[in-house]
Amino acid sequence: MQVKIDPGMFQQPNVLSKLTPWRTKGPETYVRTLTLKIPSAAVDRFGDVQGLISAVLDVRTGDVLSANIEETFADAAERVFNSLPVNSTLERTFETVIHRVNTMLSRLLGDGGLQLAPGDIKGAIVAQHGQEVAAAVWGQPSLQLFRQTAAGGSNIFNVLKTEAESPTAPLTAGLVGFTNLISGPIGPRDRMLVANRDLVELLGKMETLEIMSAARTDLVTSMLRDALLGRYDDLDLALLLLDGATATESVSPAGATSRIVPRPVEPTTNFSMKSSRVPVSRAEQSIKLLQSIKSGLVVLAKTSAVWARRAVVVAKKVGRVTAARSIKTAATLKEYSKEKIERLKEKSGGKSRPTAPVSNSRDNKPSGTNKTSGTFEDRSDDSASKQDSKPTAARSLSSVGDGGSDDGGRFGPAFTAWRSLNRxxxxxxxxxxxxxxxxxxxxxFIVWRRQTEQSTASLDKRMAVIRQQIDSAEASLIYRDEDRARRLLDEAMAAISELPDGSSDTTETKDSLLEEIRIKFSDLRRAVSLDAPEVISTISIDGSPVDLRLVLGGGDGRLWSVSSDGQVFAVATDGSAEPVYSPEAGSTPIFLLPKSDGAMIGYADGQAVAVTTGGKVTEQKISDGDFDVSVDRAATFGSRLYLLDSTHNHILKLASNNNGFGSPEVYVKDGTDLSQAISIAIDGYVFVLSSDGKVIRLLSGKATDFTVGETDPPLLAPRLLRTPSDRDDLYVLTDGRVVRFDKGNGQLTKQYESPDLAAVTDFLVDQAKRQILAVSGNRILRFTWKEQ
Structure with missing residues (x-):
C-alpha cells in the first residue's frame, strides 16, 4: 500500500535537505515526517525544527498520533517562547517544549485510549539553530554523525550509541514519547543523518561514506536516492539530512540576516563535547581576503577624493589671482592709450594743414610744396593708424576683464585664466x-560592482526558493497531495515571471525552471501521451463502411466488434474481418452489451441475441415485468442483467432463467439520483457515471462513500465507463482521453491522451501490454504508451 507521509520538511530550505520518501508493502507500517510549526518571532530561538516517526500501526492511528504531536508542539513552542527568558539556551527551550509533548503523549496513550506498541516506534524531533543541534528521540531511530578528518575522508559516529554509554538520565522520567535528549554542535564540514532505518547497515560503510563525503548537500541527497532506488519496493524509510556548512545564516522575523559564528567542534566521538579550536575553511579565507581588498579600495577612493577637492580649491585660487592681475594690466593699458591719444590730438590741432592739389592724372608732377605737404600727410596717416591700434588692444583686454562677451562666450574668463597660468x-x-x-x-565601479553582487545574490536566492518550491511540489505528488503541489507550482511560476531579465545564463536558467514546472504540471495531471494509433482493421460491407460500436477481445488472439445495427464481426490477426452474425433487416438494437465471453444485443420488443466469441448465437427473452423501460446502458455480473434507465431514475436488476432474464426489480433502494446517469459498469460494486463527470458507487442498492479525484481538465463531457473485474481500475472515456481511477479510493491514476480518442465509441484497456483497443467509425485502433 502507499503510505501517507506529510512532506513538510521541504519548508526549511537552508538547513534540512530533501526528504527521501519510500513506499512499503507491509500493510501495517506507518512512516511520516512531522510538520512542526513555531511562531515566526521564535525562529531566532529555535532555528529549523523537523521530525519523523515510524511505527507498526495502521494509517489512521498513525495520523492521529502525528496530528497530536504536531499540534501540541506548535502550542508548546508558543507558550515556552513567551514564558522563558530571552537568553535561554536552545537546549533548555527545546527540552521544555518536548516535556509538554511527552505529557500529552502519556495522556493520549493512557486515558486517551490510543493503542500502540511503544517498542516498535522510532521517532526524532530535531532543532538546528546555526550549528547547534538538539534532538529528542523516541525509541531507537538512526542518528549518524559524519565528521570529516584532517587527512581526508570521514568518520561515522552513532550518536545514540555514544550517548547511551554516557551516564545521562532520561529527559522525562516516567513519561512516554521523546524521552532522550541529545544536544551539541555540528561542525561546518559535518553532516548528520536522522532516519528510521540504519543506512550504514543498509548500504554498507564504504558506500555510505562515499555518499556523505560529497561536496554539496544536493549531491548527497541525489546519491542517496540513487543508492536506495534498488530497494524501493521493500523500504519504509524517511530521513533528514543536517548540514553544518549551510547553517551559517539564520533569518530573523523582520527578514534581515545575521551571521552566526560557527561553534567550535573537536574531532572526537563525543557529540556533546566542545573545543576552543575554530576551523577556517578556504572559502572563509577567500571571503576575508576580498573584504580586505574592498576596504583598501574604499580608503584609496576616500583619500583620492580629499586630494581632488584640495586641488580644485588651489586651482580656483590661482585662477582668481591670475584673472585679477590680467584685468589690472588691461586697465593700465587702457589709461595709457587714452593719454597718448590726447597728446596726439593736441599736437595736430595747433598746426595749419595746406590743401593738396587734386590730380587724377599720373602725368601731373607735384611741386615742392605739395611734396612737403604729401609727406606730412603720409606721416599723419601712419601716426593715426598707430594711435588707433593702441585703443583697440586696450578695448580687447578691457572686454576680457569685463566678462569676455566678445571672445569665447561665457567660457571666455576660464580660457583667459587658463592661458594666464604658468606651466x-x-x-x-x-x-x-x-x-x-x-x-x-x-x-x-565599486558601486556598480556592489549592486551587481547584491543583485546576483538576490537572484540566486530567489531561484533557490523557486527550486525548493518545485522539489516540494514533487514530494506532494509522491504523497498524492495534488492541491498542495498545484499551489506550489503556481507560486513558482509566478515567482519566475517576476525575475528580472538578465544575461543569457539567467534566461537559460529561467527557461529551465519553466520546463521543470511544465513537466511537474504534466505529472500533476498524471498525463500519458499515447503514440499514434495503429489501424488494426477497416471494416466495410459491399464498399460501405460500417459504424462500429463495441470492441471485444477473443481468447484465440482474434478481436470481435459489433456495429450499431447489431452485426458481429470476427477480426483476424492480419486485420481481415468476417461477419459472424447479422440481424434481421429493419431491426434496431436498443443496447449493445459486452460480456466476458461475447456480446449481447437487445431489442425493444424484449428480444435479445447472445453471441459468444466462439461464434455461438443464442436467442434470449428479456422480461421487463410491469416496468416501462427505457434502456440507456446495460451490464451483466454473474448471472444477473442490470439495465440503466435514467429516464425513470432507476436501475433494474434481472435474474437469469432458461429463456434469458426475468423477474425485474429495482436495484437502488436509497433514492440515489440517477437522472444524469449515462453509463454503468459492475465488478461486485455497481459504478454509475453521470454526465457531470461524477461516479456513484453502489453496494446492495445503496450508495457508498466514494468520489473520484479531480482531473485537469475536468470531466465535462464523459461518454463511457468501463472496469475490468480482475483489476482495481476504473476507466472513463471523455474528450480525447481515457481517464484511469483507483476503484478503492477514487484517486486519479493516469490520463491517457490522444486526439484520435475524440471520435472513439468504445475501448478496451490492456494494462499489462500497455495498450488500448478502440473503435472509431469503421476502424479498429490500437493505442500504446511507453513505460513511465
Whole structure:
C-alpha cells in the first residue's frame, strides 16, 4: 500500500535537505515526517525544527498520533517562547517544549485510549539553530554523525550509541514519547543523518561514506536516492539530512540576516563535547581576503577624493589671482592709450594743414610744396593708424576683464585664466583633473560592482526558493497531495515571471525552471501521451463502411466488434474481418452489451441475441415485468442483467432463467439520483457515471462513500465507463482521453491522451501490454504508451 507521509520538511530550505520518501508493502507500517510549526518571532530561538516517526500501526492511528504531536508542539513552542527568558539556551527551550509533548503523549496513550506498541516506534524531533543541534528521540531511530578528518575522508559516529554509554538520565522520567535528549554542535564540514532505518547497515560503510563525503548537500541527497532506488519496493524509510556548512545564516522575523559564528567542534566521538579550536575553511579565507581588498579600495577612493577637492580649491585660487592681475594690466593699458591719444590730438590741432592739389592724372608732377605737404600727410596717416591700434588692444583686454562677451562666450574668463597660468600651475591643475576622474570612475565601479553582487545574490536566492518550491511540489505528488503541489507550482511560476531579465545564463536558467514546472504540471495531471494509433482493421460491407460500436477481445488472439445495427464481426490477426452474425433487416438494437465471453444485443420488443466469441448465437427473452423501460446502458455480473434507465431514475436488476432474464426489480433502494446517469459498469460494486463527470458507487442498492479525484481538465463531457473485474481500475472515456481511477479510493491514476480518442465509441484497456483497443467509425485502433 502507499503510505501517507506529510512532506513538510521541504519548508526549511537552508538547513534540512530533501526528504527521501519510500513506499512499503507491509500493510501495517506507518512512516511520516512531522510538520512542526513555531511562531515566526521564535525562529531566532529555535532555528529549523523537523521530525519523523515510524511505527507498526495502521494509517489512521498513525495520523492521529502525528496530528497530536504536531499540534501540541506548535502550542508548546508558543507558550515556552513567551514564558522563558530571552537568553535561554536552545537546549533548555527545546527540552521544555518536548516535556509538554511527552505529557500529552502519556495522556493520549493512557486515558486517551490510543493503542500502540511503544517498542516498535522510532521517532526524532530535531532543532538546528546555526550549528547547534538538539534532538529528542523516541525509541531507537538512526542518528549518524559524519565528521570529516584532517587527512581526508570521514568518520561515522552513532550518536545514540555514544550517548547511551554516557551516564545521562532520561529527559522525562516516567513519561512516554521523546524521552532522550541529545544536544551539541555540528561542525561546518559535518553532516548528520536522522532516519528510521540504519543506512550504514543498509548500504554498507564504504558506500555510505562515499555518499556523505560529497561536496554539496544536493549531491548527497541525489546519491542517496540513487543508492536506495534498488530497494524501493521493500523500504519504509524517511530521513533528514543536517548540514553544518549551510547553517551559517539564520533569518530573523523582520527578514534581515545575521551571521552566526560557527561553534567550535573537536574531532572526537563525543557529540556533546566542545573545543576552543575554530576551523577556517578556504572559502572563509577567500571571503576575508576580498573584504580586505574592498576596504583598501574604499580608503584609496576616500583619500583620492580629499586630494581632488584640495586641488580644485588651489586651482580656483590661482585662477582668481591670475584673472585679477590680467584685468589690472588691461586697465593700465587702457589709461595709457587714452593719454597718448590726447597728446596726439593736441599736437595736430595747433598746426595749419595746406590743401593738396587734386590730380587724377599720373602725368601731373607735384611741386615742392605739395611734396612737403604729401609727406606730412603720409606721416599723419601712419601716426593715426598707430594711435588707433593702441585703443583697440586696450578695448580687447578691457572686454576680457569685463566678462569676455566678445571672445569665447561665457567660457571666455576660464580660457583667459587658463592661458594666464604658468606651466607648473597648468600641470598641477591637469593632474588634479585626471586624479578626480580616476577616483570618480573607481567609485562608480565599486558601486556598480556592489549592486551587481547584491543583485546576483538576490537572484540566486530567489531561484533557490523557486527550486525548493518545485522539489516540494514533487514530494506532494509522491504523497498524492495534488492541491498542495498545484499551489506550489503556481507560486513558482509566478515567482519566475517576476525575475528580472538578465544575461543569457539567467534566461537559460529561467527557461529551465519553466520546463521543470511544465513537466511537474504534466505529472500533476498524471498525463500519458499515447503514440499514434495503429489501424488494426477497416471494416466495410459491399464498399460501405460500417459504424462500429463495441470492441471485444477473443481468447484465440482474434478481436470481435459489433456495429450499431447489431452485426458481429470476427477480426483476424492480419486485420481481415468476417461477419459472424447479422440481424434481421429493419431491426434496431436498443443496447449493445459486452460480456466476458461475447456480446449481447437487445431489442425493444424484449428480444435479445447472445453471441459468444466462439461464434455461438443464442436467442434470449428479456422480461421487463410491469416496468416501462427505457434502456440507456446495460451490464451483466454473474448471472444477473442490470439495465440503466435514467429516464425513470432507476436501475433494474434481472435474474437469469432458461429463456434469458426475468423477474425485474429495482436495484437502488436509497433514492440515489440517477437522472444524469449515462453509463454503468459492475465488478461486485455497481459504478454509475453521470454526465457531470461524477461516479456513484453502489453496494446492495445503496450508495457508498466514494468520489473520484479531480482531473485537469475536468470531466465535462464523459461518454463511457468501463472496469475490468480482475483489476482495481476504473476507466472513463471523455474528450480525447481515457481517464484511469483507483476503484478503492477514487484517486486519479493516469490520463491517457490522444486526439484520435475524440471520435472513439468504445475501448478496451490492456494494462499489462500497455495498450488500448478502440473503435472509431469503421476502424479498429490500437493505442500504446511507453513505460513511465
Amino acid at each position: 607648473r600651475s597648468k600641470n598641477l591643475l591637469a593632474a588634479a583633473a585626471v586624479l578626480l576622474a580616476i577616483v570618480a570612475i573607481s567609485l562608480l
